Amino acid sequence: MRVITAPLRALKPSGAPAAERLVVAPQDLRTTDPTVASDIYAGYFAFSGKVVAAGGKSPFLIDPPSAAWAEGLMGFGWLRHLRAAESALARANARALVDDWIGAWGRPRGVAWETGVMARRLISWLSQSPVILDGADRDFYRRFLRSIVRQSVRLQRQLGRTEDGERRLLGAIALAYVALCTGASAGAQRRASRQLADALERQILPDGGHVGRNPRTLVDLLTDLLPLRQVYANQGVEPPRALLNGIDRMMPMLRLFRHADGSLALFNGMSVTPADTLATLLAYTDARSQAMENAPHSGFQRIQARGALVIMDAGKPPPEEFSGRAHAGCLSFEFSDGPARIVVNCGSPPPGGDHWRQLARSTAAHSTVTVNDTSSCRFVQEGSPFLGSPILAGPREVPMERIARREPDPPAIGIEASHDGYRAAFGVIHHRRVLAELTGERLTGEDRIQVLNARGSQNGPDAFAVRFHLHPTVTAERSEDGRSVRLASTNGPAWVFDAGGMMVGIEESIFFAAPDGARRSEQLVVHGAYRTTPVVEWRFTRETAAGRRSAAQAESTPADPA
Template sequence: MARDIYADRARLALFATESGWSGLVARAMAQPWFHGWFPWRVASVPVPSRLLIAPHDLRTGDPARAGEFYAGRFAFAGKLALTEGVSPFEIVPPSPEWARELMSFGWLRHLQAAGTPIARAHARALVGDWIALRGPRLPQAAAPDVAARRVMSWLTHSPLILQDADPSFHRRFIRSLTGQVRYLKSVGTSAPDGRPRLACALALSFAGLCMADQGRLMRTAQKRLIEELDRQILGDGGHAGRNPGTLIDLLLDLLPLRQCYSARHIAPPPALLNAIDRMMPMLRFFRHVDGAFALFNGMGPTPADALATVLAYDDARGRPVSNAPYSGYQRMEAGGTVVIADTGAPPPIGLSQEAHAGCLSFEMSSGRHRIVVNCGLPATGREEWRGVARQTAAHSAAVVEDASSCRFVSGGALTRLCGTPVLSGPSEIRVERGEHGGADVLLASHDGYAARFGVVHQRSWRLSPDGMRIDGEDLFRVAQGEEFPSDQPGRYAIRFHLHPSVEPSRGSDGQTVVLKLPDGDDWAFTAPDCAVVIEESVFLAGGTGPRRTEQLVIAGHVREAPRVEWTFVRLKALRG
């Protein structure tokens, strides 16, 4: 165990050093003096003579939001700011998340959706405010992923911004845009790993295609994009960070980028086409029948409009795959019943900022109703809930000694320096998939509790061919030796979080719980020889924010009851 602690410290020290240096470089490059002292770093992107094309924005705009902006009401990330006649870039932001959304300029799509002369004039005025105030120097504005989103938004909505603009504004806009592209080219490789670094490569690729006179930038950007796609998009189409929602976000950018290559009559790199082709089937992999994504590793409410838009580009539209070994997920489906399980290790430390301690957790749905869920994360106020939502107890999984199967960096200077990545977690995970009597059977185990408590957790699922019954088993094995020592700590709690639409009621035997669904297609949960307790829980990923719900809990000790069997059965099957 001491060896594991020293290894964790070494990994953390290396990651903290890299994160601190990258952040220092990014902050320095955002300052005006940097470009004066080191002009050679930024002179490789010439000011274009014009913009050639504008990417298509797949994100939905709301024209009503345009009216709110014009009235000085800017609502982002669950916070509302009233500007009272001054520029939104001059007020004190109500939250860092609000500031990031404002500085990203993704809200231009709402002004585009309005399509009125006043909306165009307002868009131009707000962009002009940003340029006049030297926006890149504002707090939060220099974050590489924020800068990348801003560049993509300006390019995408350049027709909105530049229509009816005078030559002077046009020149200021092009110069500011070019300066931000130069910044991204300089800082992109130092951006935090994962989505921020890939966003920088995407923004540079859009800039190379949309801005005239950028042959060199186009080649550099394409090389970076290929490297990041090959590294971050796994063989089964999942993202290396393991958040299902990342696929939607990335495809909303990758699909327009593919269109830009076509508009310029340039063959897109095979890595781009292959990434899109791999990612599309994974969208269906993570979907329940009601259209919502399973809540793993940072996933929040499913953006239904964005998902529908992306799925419209899926030509295959086939049955989802059942095995995603590179991403670390498994899917079982029969008779309208779906089970999706997390059977993967945490991502590498640099990609684990959003990862959860949810190994061997699962979600289950029947028809258009989700029954067993993980807590997920809300759409807004995510940072307030993230610490709780990442714990194993917030997942439909087994918790040993009230601890999580992963350890996270938390507190103090380390958090300010490198965030809250996963420091350690399950490393040896075994997954077996097979069939027994026509039923789909899945068996998996992880060692996330082995170093601290000497416990290996094993879980199995068996889904009947008609989808009417799920038989499960949780087994706690000794990590070393043949039996648990008499003083072995090993209290466990097996949790099944229920969707808020499910109403549990206790059966007369004390071991069965009836799960009432809105359409009357009820299920029952039973665990022979175990006391099933109904406790309060919270469903964080609701469309209107966190909601109260309930969970089923089976408690015990690994030495006294190392094996727990449980069953979900559709009541129609019992009555039939």
């Protein structure tokens, strides 16, 4: 946090809050890379998988290669890399680029003035204002502060017309920053705080999850909200209760999604985990704080038995206005053993992978059951670049309960749930039960397709597939009879999968959430027909030393000549 003391009375548009100076610069918790500053100085701008060489021109006058690239450029999040360079040249470059934008885009039009982009730019400018203003003259300071005021007035007007979603919450966060960082009147600060509180109360659920059900949204929100909380404290302004309570609830929820290797589970748009940012966020909490296990409002469950961990989606799709990037992964789960991730979902493609996005959202890209090669949700076919493709229909009822089993069975803890996403199309309900033995040696499950009515029992397709997508670090080796598969991980013990005597197939898959881009992977698939074989019982068993010796002996025993 840095206090800025240079006073200046800025010109302001009619109706704008008075802003005489910037009084504080919020901390930016996002990771930085000073080598990016060199690329920017050389005229190379890389966003969302696209690289553009400005060739001596202002990047703000170039036709953008994609809407996502334009959002990245106009949001100015890249200013933090110029700050990391810690050089007079980088600071001068930052100031020149901001001045270029003010000259080229100072009047509202196009993507630069879209609600979410404008909010991100305001937060970036305020956070990096020490870099932008270092060495600035009076005239630039006037233009810079006047632009902040103009943008905040425009943002305030647009929020009332912005559909309730993440962009609206981001806008409220940005306006709270502006009110505090410009030393606005107490009344203006109270109004901004009320607006922020209203948005947080609508979007942060009682268990700390975001209504859009994407783990990455929690990361992004906390990255903005934690510094905002500090700005309130530094300015001696009472923060809204919804801000304090929201942060306190979101932290355990964020831990719910976290595997032992530090990655977040891949649900509803989550892609590559920003490991450095996540570590920074978790450092703000008590190291002894526990992950939430039961999040009924968000629809997620976590069960852990020694090193074995299961994270499961047991909730309905988010409301339509928040579902633009949500996935059809109801009752999917991820399974890890210590640092070894074994069963995963495919995740969401990183920026630039839009041609894969709808495939990644399908039910088949998740470790759950597909019926008749159909997704459990129906999406809008043509979405907008800002809102995505909302979900039109999907599971409406997802009853769930946590269960515990004792003698005569081995002590275990688990989840039992069902969803009706296939009821309208095929007249069936998917039931799933997952049990983890407390020894951490076995994970068992059952998937059952319940036929409800004539539509489900009449002639026609009745195929279903139980899918378990494997992490790219897992190697699958099927037994000779095809009824079990040995899963060897590069950073953990081997596990053996079987489906109660049913045939287990190994098919190709794709993992979108690797730091170096999409990677080839595999999936285990058990096929069935729900009119004749409606139940699949499966299990993952940790391979013991005796099991390894038995397999080795079998391999070394000569085949019977007969």
